Amino acid sequence: MIVSSALRRILPTLVTVAAMLVAAPTNAAPEDDRGAMVRMFQSRFPGVPLDDYVYGGLMFNAAARRHYEDIMAFPPFEPDLDRGKALWETPFRNGRTYADCLPDGGRMIAGRYPTYDAQAKRLVTFEMLLNDCRSNNGEAAYRFDDRDTIGVLTAYARSLSDGMRMDIRVDSPEALARYESGKALFHRRIGQMNFSCANCHVTNAGKIMRMETVSPALGQATHFPVFRGGDSLYTLHARYTRCMQQVRAQPFAMGSDAFNDLEYFHSYLSNGLPLKASVYRR
Amino acid sequence: MPDPIKMRITLDGDVATVKVLMPHPMETGLRKNPVGEGFVPIHYIHHVVATHNDRPVLDAQWSRSVSKNPFLEFRVRGAKSGDRIAVSWEDTHGESNRLEARVK
Amino acid sequence: MGSDQHAGHDVVRRRVLGALARTAGLIAAAATGLLQTARAWAGERNVPAFDAKVLDEALAAAGVTDAIESPDVVLRAPDIAENSAIVHIEIESKLLGTRSILLFAEKNPQPFVAQFDILPGMDPFVAVRIKMAESAHLRAVVLTDTGRFFARRETTVTLGGCAG
Numbered sequence: 001m002i003v004s005s006a007l008r009r010i011l012p013t014l015v016t017v018a019a020m021l022v023a024a025p026t027n028a029a030p031e032d033d034r035g036a037m038v039r040m041f042q043s044r045f046p047g048v049p050l051d052d053y054v055y056g057g058l059m060f061n062a063a064a065r066r067h068y069e070d071i072m073a074f075p076p077f078e079p080d081l082d083r084g085k086a087l088w089e090t091p092f093r094n095g096r097t098y099a100d101c102l103p104d105g106g107r108m109i110a111g112r113y114p115t116y117d118a119q120a121k122r123l124v125t126f127e128m129l130l131n132d133c134r135s136n137n138g139e140a141a142y143r144f145d146d147r148d149t150i151g152v153l154t155a156y157a158r159s160l161s162d163g164m165r166m167d168i169r170v171d172s173p174e175a176l177a178r179y180e181s182g183k184a185l186f187h188r189r190i191g192q193m194n195f196s197c198a199n200c201h202v203t204n205a206g207k208i209m210r211m212e213t214v215s216p217a218l219g220q221a222t223h224f225p226v227f228r229g230g231d232s233l234y235t236l237h238a239r240y241t242r243c244m245q246q247v248r249a250q251p252f253a254m255g256s257d258a259f260n261d262l263e264y265f266h267s268y269l270s271n272g273l274p275l276k277a278s279v280y281r282r
Numbered sequence: 283m284p285d286p287i288k289m290r291i292t293l294d295g296d297v298a299t300v301k302v303l304m305p306h307p308m309e310t311g312l313r314k315n316p317v318g319e320g321f322v323p324i325h326y327i328h329h330v331v332a333t334h335n336d337r338p339v340l341d342a343q344w345s346r347s348v349s350k351n352p353f354l355e356f357r358v359r360g361a362k363s364g365d366r367i368a369v370s371w372e373d374t375h376g377e378s379n380r381l382e383a384r385v386k
Numbered sequence: 387m388g389s390d391q392h393a394g395h396d397v398v399r400r401r402v403l404g405a406l407a408r409t410a411g412l413i414a415a416a417a418t419g420l421l422q423t424a425r426a427w428a429g430e431r432n433v434p435a436f437d438a439k440v441l442d443e444a445l446a447a448a449g450v451t452d453a454i455e456s457p458d459v460v461l462r463a464p465d466i467a468e469n470s471a472i473v474h475i476e477i478e479s480k481l482l483g484t485r486s487i488l489l490f491a492e493k494n495p496q497p498f499v500a501q502f503d504i505l506p507g508m509d510p511f512v513a514v515r516i517k518m519a520e521s522a523h524l525r526a527v528v529l530t531d532t533g534r535f536f537a538r539r540e541t542t543v544t545l546g547g548c549a550g
Contacts, residue, residue, distance in 0.1 A: 067468075076349065076515070082285075123527045212332065229471045231351065337507065339507045340512075355476075356509070357508065357510065359509060
């Protein structure tokens with residue numbers, strides 16, 4: 001009797017532990033990474049709500065945040081979004097549309113990308129999803145570095161997921177390998193200036209470097225594309241390119257495995273934070 | 283053909299707050315030509331007029347210092363639902379554009 | 387006889403109409419002149435002011451060097467403009483009889499940025515986004531029925547190294 005009641009008490013815990021061990025989400029290692037980063041930033045910037053991290057450098061300066069809100073009330077890049085919307089809505093030659101291809105018609109899905117497609121054994125970013133749709137419907141894929149096509153299309157299409165919380169999954173050993181590859185790149189010192197992403201966006205986040213407040217890695221991947229100065233469109237890979245150039249490194253190609261893996265890791269860090277596409281940044 | 287003017291009007295009592303976005307390159311003439319030599323020529327909106335039921339309420343002269351894709355906000359008193367607000371601009375190339383919208 | 391009389395009538399008619407037109411023209415011109423004096427270039431572009439390359443010259447050409455600093459001119463602009471291509475500015479006048487709002491950016495190649503003529507029915511408020519060449523003071527000058535008033539604030543432009 002005593003034994004069974006004791007067993008009854010610990011059974012739920014045993015079951016939970018067993019479930020965790022069996023599920024072994026390969027999410028386990030990424031969750032450790034993300035949790036460690038969240039705890040580290042929260043102890044460094046106490047009292048800052050986690051959701052505020054999506055504002056990047058703006059989270060440290062109320063006046064800059066207010067100016068951002070003034071611009072976002074009626075952003076100067078709306079014509080670019082209109083162009084993106086026109087691309088999104090225009091049917092392919094065979095009459096189908098992006099909404100036909102994408103899960104849920106493309107609404108509230110961007111937070112799941114990149115995702116690892118175990119069948120095809122490839123990591124799929126949101127831009128690749130759009131291009132897959134094109135290819136599957138007889139259209140040429142867009143170049144990943146073309147602002148006027150993939151740029152404005154992504155700027156509009158991602159906005160259909162505004163408000164969605166980032167929800168990146170790492171569900172298999174293969175996916176974990178891609179995640180780990182991205183994580184390694186994030187921490188690798190590169191370029192003549194020998195900086196890693198982590199040097200600036202983890203170690204020096206919140207500090208002023210080159211007259212600007214450095215944004216924390218947490219929250220960054222939620223808010224792309226950005227329109228720098230209100231008119232220069234940067235997709236996430238375009239931003240990676242610019243960062244690499246600034247540390248005098250030869251950038252990887254937009255849409256390359258290296259940037260896809262980096263985006264996978266980088267996006268996972270922002271799990272749980274709200275997406276908002278097409279925002280103003282200086 | 284310039285991109286269409288965008289206008290948002292909100293009515294609070296008898297005050298209509300009008301926010302306008304006017305797609306336009308607003309070139310200062312100081313920007314280096316990204317392809318080839320020299321500078322991108324001057325091309326900016328220099329005159330903006332807003333009317334309320336065809337009566338001018340705002341008459342603005344601008345320099346090239348106004349930002350690209352200019353934003354403008356102003357408020358009109360004595361407005362009511364159904365009234366017409368129109369904004370028109372003219373630029374240094376002699377091009378112009380106009381949009382009329384109704385107060386909801 | 388008919389055509390001669392008609393011709394005569396026409397000549398007289400033309401002379402009378404001409405005289406009336408000239409008188410009307412003179413009246414209109416006088417009225418416009420009065421308006422201009424009272425409203426300082428309202429409806430017309432003050433080209434010398436817009437062309438001036440130095441703030442003091444621009445203020446002089448706009449006829450506002452004698453403006454008095456006033457808390458009733460409210461100029462809202464960011465203390466730090468991280469991208470000088472787009473600085474969101476709001477100007478409100480709490481002064482009665484506001485006719486025009488003028489905006490200057492001290493260090494721009496031509497400091498006179500904009501003039502907004504506030505016609506009856508419009509609130510003395512305007513918001514606009516401007517380019518600033520470098521850190522400088524912004525000045526909003528308000529022309530009223532009874533005088534000229536201004537507000538100024540410093541906005542620092544950070545050139546930025548990482549924004550690209």
